[in-house]
Amino acid sequence: xxxxxxxxxxxxxxxxxxxxxxxxxxxxxxxxxxxxxxxxxxxxxxxxxxxxxxxxxxxxxxxxxxxxxxxxxxxxxxxxxxxxxxxxxxxxxxxxxxxxxxxxxxxxxxxxxxxxxxxxxxxxxxxxxxxxxxxxxxxxxxxxxxxxxxxxxxxxxxxxxxxxxxxxxxxxxxxxxxxxxxxxxxxxxxxxxxxxxxxxxxxxxxxxxxxxxxxxxxxxxxxxxxxxxxxxxxxxxxxxxxxxxxxxxxxxxxxxxxxxxxxxxxxxxxxxxxxxxxxxxxxx
Numbered sequence: 001x002x003x004x005x006x007x008x009x010x011x012x013x014x015x016x017x018x019x020x021x022x023x024x025x026x027x028x029x030x031x032x033x034x035x036x037x038x039x040x041x042x043x044x045x046x047x048x049x050x051x052x053x054x055x056x057x058x059x060x061x062x063x064x065x066x067x068x069x070x071x072x073x074x075x076x077x078x079x080x081x082x083x084x085x086x087x088x089x090x091x092x093x094x095x096x097x098x099x100x101x102x103x104x105x106x107x108x109x110x111x112x113x114x115x116x117x118x119x120x121x122x123x124x125x126x127x128x129x130x131x132x133x134x135x136x137x138x139x140x141x142x143x144x145x146x147x148x149x150x151x152x153x154x155x156x157x158x159x160x161x162x163x164x165x166x167x168x169x170x171x172x173x174x175x176x177x178x179x180x181x182x183x184x185x186x187x188x189x190x191x192x193x194x195x196x197x198x199x200x201x202x203x204x205x206x207x208x209x210x211x212x213x214x215x216x217x218x219x220x221x222x223x224x225x226x227x228x229x230x231x232x233x234x235x236x237x238x239x240x241x242x243x244x245x246x247x248x249x250x251x252x253x254x255x256x257x258x259x260x261x262x263x264x265x266x267x268x269x270x271x272x273x274x275x276x277x278x279x280x281x282x283x284x
Contacts, residue, residue: 008208012201012229013257016194019233023240024249032241037121037248039129039138039181046242054238066189066235070104073196076221076228080203083218088206089276096263100199103259108188114147117186126183130160130176139163141178151175187244187252193232194256199263200225 027033032055034046049056057063065072077097081089107116114122128146130139141160145152153175154161204225207218214222240249262268 006208008201008204009198012197012233016197016233016236017253019237020190020240020249020253023237024246027241028246033245034243035245036243037126037181037183037185037245039127039131039179048242052242055242061231061235061238065231066193066239069189069192069196069232069235070101072228073200073232074101076200076225077203079221080200080207080218080225083215083221084207085210085213085218087213088210091276092268093203093206094276096199096202096268099262099268100195100259103195103262104192107191107255107259117188117191118147118180120186121180121183124184126180126185128178129181130178132161133174133176143180145178146180149177151177184251185244185248186255187239187249189239190236190244190249190252191256191259193236193239194253195259197229197232197236198257198260200229202260202263 024033032048032052035041046052046055046057053059054061074097081093105111105115109115111119122143128141128143130141130145130152131137132139139160141152141157152160153173155173156175204222207214207222244252
């Protein structure tokens with residue numbers, strides 16, 4: 001067994017902290033970030049999208065990777081786990097994955113109703129707002145419409161649009177989806193990217209204890225995980241530079257660390273582990 005004191009988690013945390021800090025500082029000095037809580041700005045394209053490639057939300061890094069970040073992270077973990085030496089394929093590691101998955105669901109998907117991040121927006125003074133595509137007017141609607149992500153229009157919900165200045169009797173039909181705005185819009189991207197980086201780095205730590213037992217396939221799995229971690233760090237940089245206020249990014253970062261911290265509870269890191277029986281091409 002290796003006696004190295006090298007800690008992938010500490011290195012990953014240090015690099016992520018540095019990248020997020022420098023990117024956020026750059027965004028403040030050069031006014032490159034977009035306040036996603038401002039209803040007059042959030043529905044518009046980023047002002048820099050024509051000159052800065054990663055300011056455009058349609059870039060592949062965002063649409064292919066960040067939007068599906070937990071799927072990529074889950075796939076990388078599954079490859080690492082399934083190809084690793086039998087003695088490190090423990091049930092504890094699977095439970096750690098379950099814990100971070102539940103954290104992801106609770107904060108960004110569903111938590112006995114609205115996700116926790118949305119509850120923070122509401123508790124901090126947020127509103128459920130619809131931006132009218134024809135005139136740009138902003139209408140405050142009940143929160144349930146944001147929670148259900150319903151499409152609203154003067155035709156389907158006329159009572160919600162009685163205060164509009166624009167006359168829609170001759171306008172083309174339209175509908176819009178309401179969004180939570182004006183509260184503390186904690187960065188869900190920074191939360192998920194931070195948690196993913198730390199989780200994958202921690203899983204690599206197990207393999208580093210038994211380098212001599214790596215198969216070619218597991219070597220490939222390690223490489224894939226390192227590449228994905230680097231991708232998430234780069235995505236953290238682009239988010240830090242172009243989106244969310246500094247405080248929203250900071251709280252998302254702390255939340256990501258806290259979610260990963262749940263996997264470090266003593267009950268999930270017991271030295272006495274039971275391995276998961278998966279057939280090996282090379283039995284150690």
